[in-house]
Amino acid sequence: MKAQLLPKVALAALMSAVSFSVPALADGHSKGELNLYSSRHYDTDERLYSDFTEQTGITINRIEGKADELIERMRAEGENSPADVLLTVDTTRLERAKTAGVLQSIGSSVLEERIPANLQDADNEWFGFSRRARIIFYDKADVSDPPRTYVDLADPKYKGMVCHRSSTNVYSQTLLSAVIEHHGEEAATDWAKGLVENFAREPQGGDTDQLRGLVSGECDISISNTYYFARSIRKDVKGLPADARANIGWVFPKMTETAGAHINLSGGGVAKHAPNKDNAIKFLEYLASDQAQQYFSSGNDEYPAVEGVEISASVQELGELDADPLDLSKVAKNVEKAQIIFAQVGWK
Numbered sequence: 218m219k220a221q222l223l224p225k226v227a228l229a230a231l232m233s234a235v236s237f238s239v240p241a242l243a244d245g246h247s248k249g250e251l252n253l254y255s256s257r258h259y260d261t262d263e264r265l266y267s268d269f270t271e272q273t274g275i276t277i278n279r280i281e282g283k284a285d286e287l288i289e290r291m292r293a294e295g296e297n298s299p300a301d302v303l304l305t306v307d308t309t310r311l312e313r314a315k316t317a318g319v320l321q322s323i324g325s326s327v328l329e330e331r332i333p334a335n336l337q338d339a340d341n342e343w344f345g346f347s348r349r350a351r352i353i354f355y356d357k358a359d360v361s362d363p364p365r366t367y368v369d370l371a372d373p374k375y376k377g378m379v380c381h382r383s384s385t386n387v388y389s390q391t392l393l394s395a396v397i398e399h400h401g402e403e404a405a406t407d408w409a410k411g412l413v414e415n416f417a418r419e420p421q422g423g424d425t426d427q428l429r430g431l432v433s434g435e436c437d438i439s440i441s442n443t444y445y446f447a448r449s450i451r452k453d454v455k456g457l458p459a460d461a462r463a464n465i466g467w468v469f470p471k472m473t474e475t476a477g478a479h480i481n482l483s484g485g486g487v488a489k490h491a492p493n494k495d496n497a498i499k500f501l502e503y504l505a506s507d508q509a510q511q512y513f514s515s516g517n518d519e520y521p522a523v524e525g526v527e528i529s530a531s532v533q534e535l536g537e538l539d540a541d542p543l544d545l546s547k548v549a550k551n552v553e554k555a556q557i558i559f560a561q562v563g564w565k
Contacts (some may be wrong), residue, residue: 251277251496254291255304256284257483261516268512269503275496282311291319296490301497304485307387309347309394311343311484312549318461320486325498331505331523335544336482345545346504347519349442351392352478353429353468359437366470367479370440371411379412380427380436383420384559388442388481393558394551395479398543399472402554410562419490420565429456431465442481443535445519451531469539477539483519 246272255262260282265491266277268399280287284305289315303314314320320342328344336345353370355363360378364370370379397405401451417436422429427439433456446467449457469478485504487497503509510521515529520538558564 233430244539247562249275251275251493251500252299252301252491253277253279253304253500254287254300254488255279255281255366256287256310257281257304258261259517261512264512264516265504265509268508269500271498272503273496273502275499276462278498287312288314288317288319291488292317298488298490299492300488301483301491301493302500306481306483307391308345308482308545308549309387309391309552311338311345311482311486312546314339314486317343321489321491323487323494323498323501323554325502327502328505333522333524335483335542336522338486338546339544343484343486344501344505345484345496345522347483347513347517347522348480348538348540349444350469350478350480350540351388351440351442353521354431354439354441354446355468356431356434357436357464357466360466362527363438363466363468363469364470366402367392367472368408369470370438370457371408372526373411373414375415375438377415377417378437379415379429380417380439381412382422382427384556384564386423389420389559389564390441390552390555391548392479393555395472395541395543395547397551397554397558398547399476402558405555406558406561409564411556413562425454425456428465429504432456432458432461443520443532443538444518447529447531447535449469450534451518451529453504467535469536471526472541472543476541476543478541480520480538480540480545482522482545483513484522510522 270276291300305311322341332344353364393405393409396408424441424445427441430436430439448454449462471477471481487494491497505523507526510523510526513519514521514532518531520528520532
């Protein structure tokens, strides 16, 4: 059955919100083309696309936009959608795309073998291709005993010291969702309440802003994804000069005694009505190759999803990743519970 289309006015507004990188996408079934919808906004990904084209001869036509806009666009286009692949960040968005019915299950022994089971959908509708650990950063001059676990972040001794993003951010949602999965809703509520009481300021800004808060002195402890800090090691980032960055320490906190650091994914899947399905699978398999995996690390300071792939110098400086082995599709299913807890504890 076709997906129900949006009213014309709403659909027009949605289309105008999405930025086009090509004049228009191909309609269809050419063996030499791939239509990619992507919410990854990194210039360094150009190398991924050009290398894939060089190796396969398949031309990539691309539309870029925010994840929710792209998912809704695919749903509205229904069977007429030209999309072959959706790429996005965070497990919640990948699961949202699956729930919206815009992805399809695929068979690929390459992806099954190379991508760890906890980083792929149980129905083979999406696969993770790079990891970002959500870890604790702190001001070494002011904090001699930083939190060592996520649970420790709610310890009253850190009252008025912690900076974090808002509850509307997907990274906040997946972190609390993971706490729910490991510790239960009651304990997760108590944790979120304690963390709110430890906030140095109202939640605001992006991950880099949490790190800048350490430099400005607004907070002594912050939580950020690893690649934001690793990027400042590799190149200049406004508000994170090398001398100030030297005063920042970090901890890869454990989720439990046996589970390591919470991670977010960047991943993708084949569109439900992909006109170039074979090319779409080839592209996803390329993203799991050693070459592409190394470029996720060297180009955007991420941890590869495939075990044993060499990581870049900037990521190596942060250290090896001891990741929580939790199935991330389970984490995504707790987001609604997390949003209820956010409201209960006043996490804005």
